[in-house]
Amino acid sequence: MLCIALAGTAAELLYVRFASASPGSTPLPEPPYPLQTAPPYTIALDAGHGGMDTGAQSLIDEVIVCDKTVAALYTLLSTDPNFTPILTRTPEEDPPIKDRAETATLAQASLLISVHANQDGSRQSHGFECFPTPPGRLYSAESLHFAQCIVNNMASAGHRLRGETGIRFAYYNGKSKKIVDSTDTKVRSQKSFGIVEKVGCPAVLVEQCFITNYSDVENWASDEGCTRAARIYYEAICTYFGTTPLPKT
Template sequence: MPTATLRRPRRRRRKRAPLLRLAAPILALVLLAGAFWIALARFSAQREDDPTKQARIVAIDAGHAGSDTGAIGVDGVRECDLTQATAQALWDLLEADPDIVPVMCRSDWDEDLPAADRAKRVARSDATLSLSIHMNSDGGSGQASGFECFPAPPGNQYNKNSLRFADFITAEMSAAGASLRGDGGVRYAYYDENDQRIIRERSDTNPEGYPSFAMVNSTGCASVLAEQCFITSESDLAAFASPEGCQLAARCYYRAIRQYYGLSPEPEESAS
């Protein structure tokens, strides 16, 4: 009896789509996604650079606190007491403002925290603006006076916006009666390899190659360090370091902050 020969059934050959036909839509999707991410990155960069489109989160730093008393002025007045009074007054103004969220760089007035650590705290806070408040001293001669502030210097990615903030501050302080030191009250500060301070006027836009104050150099946002007045000057002390003077300076900083973000100097309900 003849044996049947088993044959495998023939498989139908599937027609393969041409490679280009499959690749074309994939390539189009890749190009579209790439264009989208490039546009998104450009938009994010523009938004980050435009203060009027940023989250309004402001870090307030009292430059001295705890055992770090800072300078000693006329009649034994301590810098730390004045920076704290001004920072608290500014906090109160910002906390009452629904347009702005304030954050403090210290957990309390007795916290000893180096400037580098306070700068890191600002960087972690999502703040888009930082102000470090200080008082000035001339070593006791009583001859120096006036207001000056130090934005993030040339070469720092936040220099442009820091300078914008500094200009609003000096305009407000000048209107309040402060004399402005140097070139309109705005200067740059650096520390060389021997920790010696180098002061440059705002017109010197060449990066110095040295670090500035930690509170303007390492905060991750636009930052200004303000030297509110000379506490070794009796006239400065009366104008901007008395209880009323600290309130006045805080109001100047507050108005500058609002203008930095593109807001009116005062909220509409309190504008007069």
């Protein structure tokens, strides 16, 4: 079942929501999921947290960074005829990861980006990192390629890349999280971030900046910073699909 609603925001976003795969509803396709081979490509945008869940809180709430960046990226993609953006949630919602992934999968998304922001007890920590689907999982190679497109653009924009390359893999053992750099290609059985494992397409979770660092907040969490980051993600998406970005306005 498909449900479409118009939100009366400044960006006039179109929220495309799909019912969960429950008895009587549209079933999820069996993996490997079919991906689009020609434009317009459907791009799933997952703004972290939402609703009552603000995410991390410090100099700014994480959810504000997520929402502003995704709204700007949605506008860029919806202007480009090569892409059809969809959102995994509205600003008022905080659906479970499983529901977010199913929304993207049932929309037959060809790519997903999940936007988050980081925090640390030390205000000195700063920079960008992203987490593609880990080795051994479906679409891990494509996810790594998309992550590389993003970090190349972030580095060109002057953002500090954390770790060796800015690309890392995350694994959970209970509540304990292990993070390794992308040079560690060992296939592990531990779960990673749910959104990059459960969705039926290549996916990357980005940590855009540290909301505990004044410089990061000024450059990457302000209105201008979120717009800049959205442009970087947009151009990375274009690079991934081999399309030409629309000129900056």
